[in-house]
Amino acid sequence: MDRQEKIPVLRPEDLNDFHYKTIKWQPTISETKHKHYHVNRIENFIGNFSFPLPPHRKTVHDFIYLKKGYSRRSKGLNKYDFWASELFFLPAFQITEHVEMSKDTEGFYLHFDEKLFPFLPKNYLNDTYRFFQLQSNPVIKISDDSKLYIEQILERLLNLYEDDTKEMNMNLVATYLLAFFEEIKKELPSELKKKKNAYFQITEQFKNALALHIYQKQTVADYAQILNITPNYLNKCVKNSTNRTAQDLLNEMLTLEAKTLLKFSNLQISEIAVKLFDQTPSNFSRFFKSQTGITPKQYLEMY
Secondary structure, three states, rough: OOOOOOOEOOHHHHHHHHOOOOOOOOOOHHHHHHHEEEEEHHHHHHHHHOOOEEEEEOOOOEEEEEEEEEEEEEEEEEEEEOOOHHHHHHEEOOOOEEEEOOOOOOEEEEEOHHHHOOOOOHHHHHHHHHHOOOOOEEEEEEOOOOOHHHHHHHHHHHHHHOOOOOOOOOOHHHHHHHHHHHHHHHHHHHHHHOOOOOOHHHHHHHHHHHHHHOOOOOOHHHHHOOOOOHHHHHHHHHHHOOOOOHHHHHHHHHHHHHHHHHOOOOHHHHHHHHHOOOOOHHHHHHHHHHHHOHHHHHHHHOO
């Protein structure tokens, strides 16, 4: 693995080399079209995938829906297996590693930018659909009753994408995607469809900001400023939503990033201490042990 100094954040134009290595996106697809929206059949490209794909983040949301086969992918530090009639949904800027995919896999890969939905209120997708939230379970089992409708929507989205006779109607794409999200929402357990109050919404915005800015912003006050609220109000929102403090969530994100760098990068412990924490190795080690029960060195030895 090439030396990396932080988990890479990939734009759509970076995904070609990262995912496929040896092939290019369809030459008829314009860069603008690809930038905000892309969909393909997995079976058409499975032979060119280079697994495992190392940890990364994307600036776009993406999902994989399997009609056949098996795959393993991570969200954060947790790995998930998913199979036929299951969907793996990954919000933008979440750490992921695509570990493997069986050679007989069939289905769809799709990524999209929220810029496709300029007509929606701010934070609508995150507030309305739990799978857009960083802490949600990414694997969604699709029932037999919904499978036909979901696959029909995906086929239609693919047809729109591959039609080179005219410019793609992005409003139509957005409408089909919203219909897709509604179908997926029906598949969630009923206990997950809880009412989301203002505290919950601020907490989700805080989590999203952590994923975006963890290398630059490392105090609760920094994130309160980003959200245009006071640190006390931010902490109140998090406490009411999670029964934890804002500092707890910040520490959790710092620990996740540190674990990922320790496991996958070639950085020394002292380099991670400076890059991520702006701390001495001894202070970093004390923090890491307080969060995990072991030192960074012991964690490295596990891998």
